[in-house]
Amino acid sequence: MKGIKSRKIRLVVNGHIHELEVGGRPGQIKPSHTLAHTLRETLGLTGTKVSCDHGACGCCTVLMDNQAVLSCMTLTVECDGKKITTIEGLKDPKTEGLDPLQQAFIDHTAFQCGFCTPGILMSAKALLYENPLPTEEDVKEALSGNFCRCISHYQVVRAVMSASEEVR
Amino acid sequence: MANTYRYIGKATPRKDAADIVTGGSRFLNDIKMPNMLYGKVLRSPHAHALIKRIDKSKAEKLEGVEAVLTWEDVPDWRGGTPRCTRILDRKVRYVGDAVALIAATNEEIARRAIGLIDVEYEVLPAVFEMEEALKPDAPQLYDEFHGNVVTPGVPFFGPKSLQEVVMGDVEKGFQEADVITEGTFGYENIPNPLPPEAPGAIALWEEPNRVTLWVSNQASYMDKITLFHVMGRKVEVRTIGGPCGGSYGSKFMSWQVQTYATLLSRATGKPVKLIFTKEEHLAAFTMRIASRMTARVGMKRDGTVTAVSGTWLIDTGYYSMTTQSQVAVGCGEVQIAVRCANWDLKPKIVCTNRNASGIVRGFGGQELKCTLIPLLSLAMEKLEIDPFQFLKKNFVKPGDGYFWRDGIWYTYRGVDFSKAMEGGAERFGWGKKWKGWLKPSAVEGTKRRGIGVGVHGNADIGEDASEAYVRLHPDGTAMLFSCVTEHGTGQRTNFVKMVAEVLQLPLDNVSITPADSLINPYEFGPAGSRGTYAIGSAVIAAAEDAKRKLFELLAPKLQAEPSELETADGVIFVKGHPEKKMSWKAMSVDRTITGCGRFEPDYTLSNCMMTFVEVEVDTETGKVTLCRVVNATDVGQVIDPLGLEGQLNGCLGSGGIDSALFEETILDRSSGHILNANMIDYKWRTFSELPPIDHVVFETPIPSHRFHAVGVGEIATSPGPAAVLMAVSNAIGIWLHEYPVTPERVLKALGKVRPRDRKGGVA
Ligand code: FES
Numbered sequence: 001m002k003g004i005k006s007r008k009i010r011l012v013v014n015g016h017i018h019e020l021e022v023g024g025r026p027g028q029i030k031p032s033h034t035l036a037h038t039l040r041e042t043l044g045l046t047g048t049k050v051s052c053d054h055g056a057c058g059c060c061t062v063l064m065d066n067q068a069v070l071s072c073m074t075l076t077v078e079c080d081g082k083k084i085t086t087i088e089g090l091k092d093p094k095t096e097g098l099d100p101l102q103q104a105f106i107d108h109t110a111f112q113c114g115f116c117t118p119g120i121l122m123s124a125k126a127l128l129y130e131n132p133l134p135t136e137e138d139v140k141e142a143l144s145g146n147f148c149r150c151i152s153h154y155q156v157v158r159a160v161m162s163a164s165e166e167v168r
Numbered sequence: 169m170a171n172t173y174r175y176i177g178k179a180t181p182r183k184d185a186a187d188i189v190t191g192g193s194r195f196l197n198d199i200k201m202p203n204m205l206y207g208k209v210l211r212s213p214h215a216h217a218l219i220k221r222i223d224k225s226k227a228e229k230l231e232g233v234e235a236v237l238t239w240e241d242v243p244d245w246r247g248g249t250p251r252c253t254r255i256l257d258r259k260v261r262y263v264g265d266a267v268a269l270i271a272a273t274n275e276e277i278a279r280r281a282i283g284l285i286d287v288e289y290e291v292l293p294a295v296f297e298m299e300e301a302l303k304p305d306a307p308q309l310y311d312e313f314h315g316n317v318v319t320p321g322v323p324f325f326g327p328k329s330l331q332e333v334v335m336g337d338v339e340k341g342f343q344e345a346d347v348i349t350e351g352t353f354g355y356e357n358i359p360n361p362l363p364p365e366a367p368g369a370i371a372l373w374e375e376p377n378r379v380t381l382w383v384s385n386q387a388s389y390m391d392k393i394t395l396f397h398v399m400g401r402k403v404e405v406r407t408i409g410g411p412c413g414g415s416y417g418s419k420f421m422s423w424q425v426q427t428y429a430t431l432l433s434r435a436t437g438k439p440v441k442l443i444f445t446k447e448e449h450l451a452a453f454t455m456r457i458a459s460r461m462t463a464r465v466g467m468k469r470d471g472t473v474t475a476v477s478g479t480w481l482i483d484t485g486y487y488s489m490t491t492q493s494q495v496a497v498g499c500g501e502v503q504i505a506v507r508c509a510n511w512d513l514k515p516k517i518v519c520t521n522r523n524a525s526g527i528v529r530g531f532g533g534q535e536l537k538c539t540l541i542p543l544l545s546l547a548m549e550k551l552e553i554d555p556f557q558f559l560k561k562n563f564v565k566p567g568d569g570y571f572w573r574d575g576i577w578y579t580y581r582g583v584d585f586s587k588a589m590e591g592g593a594e595r596f597g598w599g600k601k602w603k604g605w606l607k608p609s610a611v612e613g614t615k616r617r618g619i620g621v622g623v624h625g626n627a628d629i630g631e632d633a634s635e636a637y638v639r640l641h642p643d644g645t646a647m648l649f650s651c652v653t654e655h656g657t658g659q660r661t662n663f664v665k666m667v668a669e670v671l672q673l674p675l676d677n678v679s680i681t682p683a684d685s686l687i688n689p690y691e692f693g694p695a696g697s698r699g700t701y702a703i704g705s706a707v708i709a710a711a712e713d714a715k716r717k718l719f720e721l722l723a724p725k726l727q728a729e730p731s732e733l734e735t736a737d738g739v740i741f742v743k744g745h746p747e748k749k750m751s752w753k754a755m756s757v758d759r760t761i762t763g764c765g766r767f768e769p770d771y772t773l774s775n776c777m778m779t780f781v782e783v784e785v786d787t788e789t790g791k792v793t794l795c796r797v798v799n800a801t802d803v804g805q806v807i808d809p810l811g812l813e814g815q816l817n818g819c820l821g822s823g824g825i826d827s828a829l830f831e832e833t834i835l836d837r838s839s840g841h842i843l844n845a846n847m848i849d850y851k852w853r854t855f856s857e858l859p860p861i862d863h864v865v866f867e868t869p870i871p872s873h874r875f876h877a878v879g880v881g882e883i884a885t886s887p888g889p890a891a892v893l894m895a896v897s898n899a900i901g902i903w904l905h906e907y908p909v910t911p912e913r914v915l916k917a918l919g920k921v922r923p924r925d926r927k928g929g930v931a
């Protein structure tokens with residue numbers, strides 16, 4: 001990795017500041033590293049799941065400045081100065097209580113194997129940031145990039161609607 | 169009947185729910201170990217070739233590479249049934265076959281090392297078509313399988329394991345028929361069950377002959393048993409199962425990735441993690457078997473099937489581990505769905521130079537029915553028989569029988585599912601919508617609607633053995649020892665519910681052990697729909713046994729007979745005298761009480777699922793839209809309503825209904841490459857395309873289960889595909905006999921694009 005000048009980037013992940021060195025040495029962030037890789041392998045935040053690693057399934061969705069992004073398609077070096085929220089950061093940072101969305105997923109058993117669930121939750125969270133009172137159609141649209149093979153969709157839609165109803 | 173249970177039938181949160189929604193579930197790829205290496209596989213670019221020479225020296229020199237293994241370096245471990253498929257062989261048999269295994273300090277180095285291995289192949293002619301493979305001069309995949317026909321039979325099922333459906337006198341049956349139809353029908357689009365989590369394993373070898381494997385599988389105890397045999401019965405295998413990110417049958421068998429990791433750990437002395445990429449998952453793991461039937465059926469005017477005779481060809485790809493089992497179970501299932509006195513249905517399993525077929529929900533029966541129902545439909549059309557009435561009439565009834573997978577005749581003693589079927593038909597509005605064969609239920613401009621119905625049942629709900637322990641503690645808690653992993657059905661929680669119900673403990677006071685084969689007794693695993701009845705019965709028996717021992721121990725202290733005692737919330741009391749009580753603590757703080765339970769196989773019960781579908785066909789574009797789905801079943805007693813709903817919703821995905829609509833693995837039949845081995849090109853259903861779905865669930869108690877329940881989850885996918893084909897045919901008034909019903913096929917049938925030669929379909 002000659003030719004890459006060592007520099008630092010700063011990420012705020014779930015409220016914690018991480019200063020990461022960019023470079024080719026072990027422990028450093030390579031320019032080729034995806035955000036998913038950095039979150040999982042460097043920061044140990046394995047709640048974010050990777051399924052296709054190809055931008056096709058939404059499993060790896062996280063929030064960047066409250067918007068949903070595919071962390072397998074985002075390079076870490078592009079995230080300098082960004083605020084990242086992962087599934088581990090969805091709880092209320094002060095009370096440590098579950099987010100209403102998380103509680104609604106539990107109450108509706110809105111998952112089967114649960115592998116796709118972190119990505120779905122983060123997409124749903126981004127939707128509710130943007131549109132706290134979505135219609136069912138809005139929910140389906142917002143989640144249309146999220147693959148769920150078990151078909152938890154119906155229960156997910158119900159859970160998201162009920163979480164948003166709490167806001168109503 | 170009012171539900172008087174404390175937990176059974178009530179919606180309770182999954183035990184693992186909090187972990188799942190907070191990202192705390194540790195799936196396989198979330199596990200890291202000190203000194204862990206990463207494994208990768210070099211795969212063959214040829215469908216059939218001999219390896220003339222491999223030069224791995226450059227790869228071995230790459231810094232960070234700790235092992236490169238080729239067929240010359242590995243023991244003669246073999247998988248497959250019979251065991252003929254070497255882990256690494258001198259010969260490669262499909263595009264993607266393993267050529268070398270690499271372990272390195274990180275994935276990137278392992279990937280680079282793949283590119284440094286130099287392989288010289290002698291390319292051999294390959295065969296991708298069953299009929300071609302059966303020809304005398306066809307390329308031969310194995311010395312052991314003459315004519316590419318895989319040895320039939322499943323030793324595990326016993327000496328008479330079912331290999332065909334032969335009974336009665338088909339000639340006589342055809343003479344009795346009012347109508348005889350025949351043809352060739354296929355279900356050959358080899359969909360991939362495609363769980364989100366790719367197959368993988370972490371292995372740690374300890375000299376001289378021990379391996380511990382962290383697995384993310386549907387049946388982790390069976391991994392131990394499978395691997396023991398694959399590894400030449402010389403290795404002591406321990407498996408530790410964690411949460412499984414979807415399986416749908418497929419991860420019941422992961423012997424290859426597990427042996428790859430094992431071999432690499434054996435070579436390096438370090439833990440090795442090997443996880444397939446999504447491309448490998450799609451192109452080099454397992455998919456559905458391909459099924460093609462050429463048969464004749466005879467039918468009477470009243471819908472009685474008088475004879476079925478023909479051949480059932482099954483393409484298993486380059487090897488078979490479980491295809492014979494699927495044939496055996498499929499042959500049993502077809503008798504459950506189609507009552508007929510005269511059968512002569514002969515399966516033949518063929519190997520070809522494509523990726524292997526393995527287990528998927530439906531397990532043989534879905535594949536067989538997807539080809540048989542279209543043939544039966546032709547006869548029904550001639551006799552103007554309503555398919556709903558036909559399927560209802562011909563589904564197994566109490567007192568009927570069938571040859572099950574072990575080749576033994578069983579008399580069915582379960583419920584009559586007719587009521588549930590009628591409930592489904594009513595909810596769907598079948599009676600109003602059915603206008604006759606090849607007639608749309610509605611037409612609006614260029615859009616035509618059609619309806620279809622399918623059915624499936626499986627006597628696997630009581631298959632195979634299960635064992636469990638329940639340990640009671642003086643603090644009023646209990647622990648269930650059961651080697652069950654959670655693969656999405658919620659059964660780990662349901663078993664805890666069953667224990668809590670028997671012992672009347674708060675759910676929080678009952679826990680379940682990790683699925684570690686070292687601490688748990690034998691468990692075949694939640695395969696098929698056996699979880700509720702088979703595993704559940706073992707778990708319940710263990711809880712009952714523990715309770716009995718507890719009562720025996722404490723009865724003298726309460727000056728009562730054990731039979732007079734009852735327990736709730738960690739307190740034992742005399743029935744009718746709640747004041748005569750003592751806490752579980754009375755067992756003494758230095759004691760635990762362990763109950764044991766075992767379930768013995770019982771093939772006299774079947775589950776049932778009938779699926780009604782309505783589709784809309786756009787005759788301009790050929791697009792087929794699924795407008796409505798109604799599933800009807802009888803489960804005896806619901807254990808967990810939300811979990812059950814999830815299982816039934818699953819009818820769409822994992823190679824289910826959508827395998828008739830758009831799902832397929834596209835194999836280039838000239839090169840053997842899979843053309844859509846990624847999740848952009850492999851089509852799947854999105855949130856914005858959800859049809860309205862309804863489940864009609866009856867609860868007719870099954871006497872032989874403590875809570876009167878049978879499982880049903882697996883079969884949700886199975887009746888749908890044939891129903892879709894029927895619905896589309898009815899909508900456009902022309903028989904469609906190929907899966908999936910792509911716009912191109914619909915337009916072809918409508919004469920709007922020029923037909924191309926095709927294999928399969930009606931003769
Ligand atoms: S893992 Fe990122 S989109 Fe599939």
Ligand code: FES
Pocket residue numbers: 111112113114115116117147148149150151152364413414656
């Ligand atoms: S819950 Fe299993 S894939 Fe969505």
